[in-house]
Every structure is written in structure tokens, then in C-alpha cells.
Ligand SMILES: Nc1nc2c(ncn2[C@@H]2O[C@H](COP(=O)(O)OP(=O)(O)OP(=O)(O)O)[C@@H](O)[C@H]2O)c(=O)[nH]1
């Protein structure tokens with residue numbers, strides 16, 4: 190079929206950050222998810238974990254579809270990250286602020302995805318920000334050091350509205366890339 | 373016939389400074405919402421005596437004043453055994469408990485008390501009236517005074533005691549329940565507020581709630597700016613942002629998000645932001661002022677404003693298709 194176009198948004202981030210939850214919140218099809226009972230160290234955090242990927246989609250028109258992919262959080266699936274990122278509109282990193290070093294988590298994923306995401310738009314959603322005394326959004330910007338290129342938003346992933354906000358932000362950062370003047 | 377009482381004199385007895393500061397500011401704020409007038413004094417003859425039972429002096433006073441026909445309220449972590457629960461206020465002090473107590477005082481016995489919704493309407497339900505234009509008295513002066521500060525306390529008749537820390541990007545306030553802050557913040561205004569430089573009240577370290585500073589500053593700016601730019605901002609300037617705001621903590625519409633994205637990409641004139649985002653001047657100016665207070669604003673001469681290097685036609689179309697599919701205005 191000619192003229193069929195598809196667009197991809199990739200969700201990435203550590204185990205339990207909410208990737209599966211985010212895709213379930215907005216997908217129009219029953220999302221495909223390859224959950225398995227968690228083994229080893231993951232089991233201490235949650236009962237199931239995604240072992241291949243999450244998939245959801247939104248029909249945009251008769252000839253266009255938006256595909257939502259969730260990458261598995263465990264590093265042993267890193268080989269899939271490149272494939273999922275190829276041709277994507279952008280990447281939404283989800284970070285769980287209640288983990289011991291959430292900014293370190295973000296730095297890790299940004300560095301690991303960098304070879305596949307050069308030039309792609311990216312947005313960070315930080316969940317569980319209200320709980321405990323984890324870092325603030327300001328702390329994230331201070332340590333990552335790219336406050337104009339990388340939007341970092343607090344988000345409750347369980348709420349569909351917050352997931353839409355992250356996608357909207359991703360699209361805005363595609364539409365209005367930072368100019369050299371602004372640097 | 374149920375009587376409604378509005379005026380009370382109050383004394384806080386045998387209480388540490390940090391606790392009485394929190395309790396006073398909570399009571400002042402809540403009483404304002406309830407239309408009550410509280411007068412604080414230091415006397416055993418006040419209408420209401422709040423006594424801290426967790427100090428030796430407080431316990432002694434409590435026993436001495438019992439039976440003297442006074443209205444004493446015990447402040448303690450746990451309800452004292454045998455005491456009418458209506459005479460107990462839990463420590464650490466929290467907004468909801470203080471409000472419940474004041475409500476009960478105002479409407480004795482079985483009078484139905486107003487619900488949370490009548491006291492603190494949900495955002496959007498019942499906007500505050502714009503402040504009457506009284507020049508410096510309308511709170512805009514206080515907004516001006518916040519510029520360029522790194523830490524600041526705010527104390528006023530229509531606010532709890534707030535400590536703003538521009539370095540961490542957080543504001544500190546007395547403990548409120550999760551979700552309560554969002555319902556309250558839109559009712560806080562700066563009229564009559566004293567701003568002072570200084571340190572965070574120590575008790576906010578263990579008895580406080582911290583919230584994103586921009587949520588407060590955007591609210592104050594939206595309420596008090598009324599189309600006026602802060603004094604040293606040029607009307608003919610181009611305005612940019614040096615970082616993305618946290619849309620997760622701001623009640624932004626898709627149009628306001630677009631405005632912020634344009635400003636992050638390149639400085640823009642007020643007119644261009646109004647036109648591209650279909651926003652009124654007041655909304656644009658309020659955001660520029662708020663960004664200034666957050667230390668996020670960049671000002672450039674207007675002729676250097678770039679047409680935002682927005683992406684090409686096909687991609688644009690796709691983005692607007694995705695937006696409309698997701699129900700986000702474009
Ligand atoms: N409090 C809070 N809980 C959340 C949030 N997002 C997700 N959760 C919860 O966190 C748990 C884990 O979420 P998942 O969506 O399975 O995480 P994941 O990123 O898919 O994890 P893996 O597939 O194991 O890599 C679920 O129980 C969610 O309800 C959030 O923003 N706030």
C-alpha cells in the first residue's frame with residue numbers, strides 16, 4: 190500500500206519507571222506487552238517486568254499511525270534499543286525519582302541511547318517526585334546541563350493527561366528546535 | 373438557633389517558637405478562608421488557649437487551667453487519654469486539622485459545616501476577583517520586589533508563611549496534605565505581604581511541605597500582573613527562556629506550552645507570542661514576569677528575534693495530526 194506513513198515514539202528508562210503504564214494509558218489498541226514474572230534482583234521491585242517490549246498505537250488517519258514502543262528496562266535487552274529507536278520521532282525517558290540515584294539513571298540512559306538517538310528530540314518525565322526528598326527538577330537541570338535542549342517534566346505516569354503532556358512536549362521540541370542564537 | 377461566631381482572641385501557651393510560627397500562619401490563612409477574625413495575644417484570658425502538652429511548662433499550665441472555665445486546646449502528637457477529641461490538635465500541625473478545628477469553633481454543636489469545596493473551590497471553579505487597582509497596594513509591588521532574589525520569606529494576611537528558595541527551585545510552606553496545595557494556592561495573594569531576606573525557618577525542615585517554586589510564582593504573576601511588565605523589562609523586547617519550565621507542575625494549557633516552547637527556542641516579541649499561540653496580552657505578560665522571577669528569562673533586543681526555525685511542512689502536518697488525535701489543541 191502506498192502512502193502509508195508511520196511514526197514512532199519510544200519510551201525508555203529503568204525497570205519500574207512506568208513505561209508499560211504510560212503506553213497503556215493512551216494506546217487505542219489493547220497494548221501488546223511481553224510481561225514475565227520478574228526474576229532475580231528485579232523481583233524485589235515489582236512482580237512483572239517487560240522482557241521484549243511494549244507496544245501500543247494510535248490511528249492518526251486512514252494512512253497514518255503513531256506507534257508507541259516501550260523498551261525493556263533491563264540492560265540485558267540493550268540490543269533492542271537501537272532497533273526501536275531507528276526512525277523514531279523522539280524518545281521519552283521515564284525516570285523514577287524514588288530510586289537511589291535517579292539523575293545517575295538518566296545520565297546512564299542518555300549515554301547508552303546516544304549512539305542511536307543523535308539528533309532525535311527527547312523529553313524526560315520524572316515520576317514519584319512528590320515522595321521523599323529526592324532531587325528536584327532544578328537539580329536535574331543543574332547536573333545534566335542541557336536545560337534548553339532537554340525538557341525535564343515532573344509527571345504522574347498513571348494519569349493519561351500527564352502522558353499526553355509528555356508527548357505534546359516532545360512534539361513542541363521537534364517543532365521549535367533551539368536555535369544557535371539561544372545558546 | 374445556631375450561632376456563628378467570627379471573632380476570637382487566641383493565645384499559644386508553652387509552645388516553642390517554631391511550632392507557634394507554623395500554627396499562627398496556618399490559623400491566619402485558614403481563618404481568612406473561613407471569614408473569621410483572629411487576634412493573637414499572650415494571655416490566659418483569651419477566648420482560646422492552645423497549650424503544648426509536650427513541654428513540662430505546658431503540662432503544668434494545662435492542669436492548672438483545667439476547670440477554670442477556659443477553653444483550652446491540647447496540642448500533642450497523640451490525643452490525650454480521656455479528653456474530648458474536639459479539644460485536641462495533632463502535632464505536627466497540619467492545614468486540614470487546623471481548618472477542621474476552626475470550623476468546629478465557628479459553628480458550635482451540630483450546625484452543618486461548610487465543605488472543603490465551599491471553602492477552597494477547585495481551580496477554575498470560582499476565580500478570584502481581580503485585585504482592585506490601588507497602585508502599589510495591589511500586590512504588584514511585592515511581585516516587583518521578588519526580582520533577582522535567591523531566598524525570600526513572604527508573610528501576609530492572605531498567605532501562610534512561605535519561604536522561597538530560588539537556588540533549589542522549591543518553596544517551603546507549612547505541612548499540607550498531598551493535593552491540598554493545588555486547591556489552596558490559587559487563593560493566596562500578595563496584598564499586604566511583607567517580604568524579607570533570610571534563612572528558611574528551621575521548623576520547615578521537619579514540619580514542612582516543599583512545592584515547585586514556579587507553581588507559586590506563575591500564580592502570583594497571573595493574579596497580580598494584569599498586563600503590566602515588571603519595571604525593568606522593555607515593552608519592545610524579545611523574550612526567551614533559558615530552560616524548559618516543568619509543565620508537570622504548572623497548570624498550563626497547550627497554548628501556554630507552545631508559548632514556552634517558542635521562547636526556549638528563540639527570543640520572541642510579545643506580539644508574536646500572542647499571535648502564534650492565540651493568547652491574550654495579559655497571559656503572555658504574566659508568563660514573562662513569572663519567568664523573570666524564576667530567573668529563567670532572557671531579554672534580547674527585538675530586532676534580534678528570530679523567526680522560530682520551525683520544522684518543515686510535512687513534519688508540521690504530522691505533528692498537528694498527532695495533536696488533534698490526542699485532543700491537544702493545535
Ligand atoms: N506513584 C507512582 N507510581 C507509578 C507511576 N508510574 C508508574 N507507577 C507504578 O509503577 C509500577 C511499575 O510500572 P511499569 O509501567 O510496569 O514500569 P516499566 O517501566 O514498564 O518497568 P519494566 O517493564 O520492568 O522495565 C506500576 O505499578 C505503576 O502503577 C507514577 O508516576 N507515580
Ligand SMILES: [Mg+2]
Pocket residue numbers: 208209210238239243259
Ligand atoms: Mg514494562
